[in-house]
Amino acid sequence: MDLVVAKFGGTSVGNGERIRKAAQSVVNEYMKGNQVLVVVSAVNKTTDELIDLSDKAVGKGLTDKQKAEIMAMGELTSIRLFAATIESLGVKSEFIDPYNELWPIVTDSNPLEAKIDFSTTTKKAKGIKDLLNQGIIPVVCGFLGKGPSGEITTLGRGGSDVTAFLLGHCLNAKEVVIVTDVDGVMSTDPNKIEEAELLDKISVEEMRDLATHGAQVLHPHALKYKDPLINAKIINFKNGDLSSKGTKIVGPFEGDMMKIASLHDSPISVIAIVGEDMLNKPGILADLTACLAEDNINIFGISAGQNSITIFVNKNEADKAYHLLHNLVIECDILSSLSLGKDIAMITLVSPEFIDTPGIISNITEPLRKNNINIVEISSSQTAVVVFVEWKDGEKAHELVKEVLK
Template identity: 80%
Template structure:
């Protein structure tokens, strides 16, 4: 028998009519002979309202445990509403919250950013399986966990999506469906460009990059829990139909999204071009990259300042690149001069945590290098990666130090 995990976001259960439509979509799949587990978020804006109320009433005296209990009220309410609505449509249902003995998601004692105890959690799903085998639809609170002493914890940002993917994995589901207020993943924001098109599918890696750069469809943290063997899709609640196409998320969580530190095997050379007010001139970057690309020279990085641009290429290409860019400097009045700097080592640090939960990571990286008298030639960062250039002779030592930082 096919098993679906359907997660309904806050807007999907934003009022009574939406709750009924969502419940009906679940019942429809159940009547097709499928087992369905529902994961439900708090009604739209409920959690924010509860936090606002508690801040006004209690302020800084509010403990983390108290805050978790208060924040949980949104999911406690929506799970009861959703389960009762399913039963009103003629199908047995049971809401499952952390106060219930069948509650499956166990965590550590961190009230607001709890880490999941996977071994214990996996064992706890036997109770949910028994409900399913009895023809009951479980409605499970998203975002919440239970700590070692039975206290309510929260899973932090993207918690309800985490719940859905985790439950799908533990129950060996056929499909995880994220029901939200968009059609799926679009080629860009349709509110900004009307011609935006719905994507049939997107890889986990692509979804990760979109999410870390501002797309609101799915929180990047949740993608860590996506089982590569389980189908997943994002659909719009407006259809009231869990079988609609939406956008399918494909592949496992791997590649650049795993934590790693790597020292590039070859030396990297820096070529600096200077000119007055370069940032105000259009087309300079295109000229620079086209010049090197047409000669098959790979660019490892570019940094730009008010009056300069620095290009990073492999040492074996540096002399050729240097001469080509010198020709560009002579031909274009915007550039005044260029220089070929000393060779460097390039160290790349990758972590999915950078985008969401690692404030101060740049200082954590630079401090051990400073203490060991290693000068940073250049540093660049994105949502998930930081690249550091140091003197060539300092590369191996810096690499070992930065591995310790990541660990």
Template identity: 75%
Template sequence: MDLIVAKFGGTSVGDGARIKKAAQSVVNEYMKGNQIVVVVSAVNKTTDELIGLSTDAIGAGLTDKQKAEIMAMGELTSARLFSATIESLGVKSEFIDPYNKLWPIMTDSNPLEAKIDFKTTNEKAEGIRELLNQGIVPVICGFLGKGPSGEITTLGRGGSDITAFLIGHCLDVSEVIIVTDVEGVMSTDPNKIEEAELLPEITVEELRDLATHGAQVLHPHALTYKDPLISAKIINFEHGNLSAKGTRIVGPFEGDSLKSVTIYKNPISLIAIVGDGMLKRSGLLAKVTSCLADNNINIFGISAGQNSMTVFVEKTESNKAYHLLHHLVIEDEFFSSLSLGEDASMITIVSPNFADETPGIISNITEPLRKNKINIIEISSSQTAIVLYVDIKDGEKALDLLNEVLE
């Protein structure tokens, strides 16, 4: 017997026919002898409509507590509909919302971005296990929590997926299945490139980075809750079959990289190439990277400006890279000159939540370096990482200062 959590997104319960199809897929799995916990989102667009109605009616006077209670109505309704549909197909079911004594997801009192009380949630989840052992299919509201005084709270972005992964962890399930409106994770957006292919599997880290950069499959925050020992997959509701293949999510979430600062063990050298109007010349970047790649020289970073390009390589390969690029400068009319800079330390700051941080995250990181007279040679950033290059003599001091910032 397998224990499964199946989470159904808003589109997969978008109308009566879809709710029945989803419920039938649960019943089919139940009839195989498996135990199933259902986590369900609000019917598609319901939450947005509720927010719109309350904003039009109340405006700025709407409190966060009121907003959470109003937003919750979508999940409260869909859980009742889903549970009733399962029972209409001949299987016992019970909807579980924050008003139910068996409700498992306990949080602090923040109405709209509640923090989960993991210890209490883990204890309360045993009540769900008792239902399962009685042959009942629990249907749990996604996205919602219960605060210390019994008030409804919400888990923020990716809330229903958080619920599914969290319940999966607490009950030590065999598999978490995310049922949504896509086949799984594609090689790229199929709406933009028709040749996009379905990936049979993807790591948590890869999916988190994709989601951080705009892929709409799962919210990156939800992936931090995935238990590395539990299987997970994403499938399309159209199949009406929880055994559909979809895309499997593999590997652990690297908790240590949630927010970390590391310094590369070896010195890094900077090679600057200049030329008039380089940024407007197509193919120059490819020439530089191909030149080094053809000679097995790894590039740790590269930056480009209007009239210059800087390449970062390990010091042990810098002299070879310098001579190779000099030949390229001599041969190409758009390059003028190049120089080999001083040795630098490369420091990488990683966080999956940089995209969600308040404005000023870069200044928060660079300000302590400025105060300690540490010169930043180069800085680059993405939605998940910031890379700094400082003088080699300042590397360890900069590392200590940046660790203090994150703490």
């Protein structure tokens, strides 16, 4: 039988009617012949209310351990309600919380931002599999973990999403369904632009970047556990149907979740364009990039300053790009001059762990500083850092920064 992991967010279990509707969708999926594992968040706003209540009652005297135990009450309540509702619909269910011997998610001892012990969790998840094989629907607390001494820990904001993808990975689920209060991932926030459209699918990388920069649909940390062989989607609880279309999350594709440090195999040339107060002149960046795009010249990086813009292109296209951009400088009153600089080496570092690693930029740059290697430019996203150094230092710099990923 196929296993479906269904995660219900706080809004989707926001009242008794919604809990029953959610439970019915789980039972319907079970009746199709599938195994179903349910992950449930606290009822909408419960966690915030518990935090507010404890802050007002105890204030600064509240320890992190006490706070984790108090915050956990939301999930401890919601799984009991959900499991009882499933049983009222005629299917056997069992709630699993950190006090249960079958509890799978083991962490370190950090009460509020616990790190998962993946190998131990994978072993413990076998107990959940045994339950599923008995025809029982397990209902598991999202957001929570169990520390080394059996204490309750929490996985941080978005922890229920982490729980769903983690258990889906450990149990080789066919699909992870994130049930929330939107139809899926939109082309933008529909509250800001009415013409926003529902996406049929989105890649793990795209979803991670959207989530990191403010999209509330899914927590980016959860995507570390997205297995490329497991289907995933985001649907609206209003449909009351786990087979609803929603938005598929595809990937990760080969290399997306790997730690990679690569040195571009040929030199990069840097072209610097200067002009007065360029950042406050609309359209300048568009003019520069369009000028090169028309001749099919690829840009590896752009850096903008108050009075300059630096563009990185392949060395074998540098002279052509240089002349094209010079023509633009002559035509544009805002631009003053440009220069073609030294040969540059481009080193790209990729790791899904960058998003959770404070100080990652300094970790990368420190060994270069110690070895007197000058950084021409550096840019970063949530999972990648690109470093430009002089070509003569490229191979040595590559070897040094590779150590950061180990």
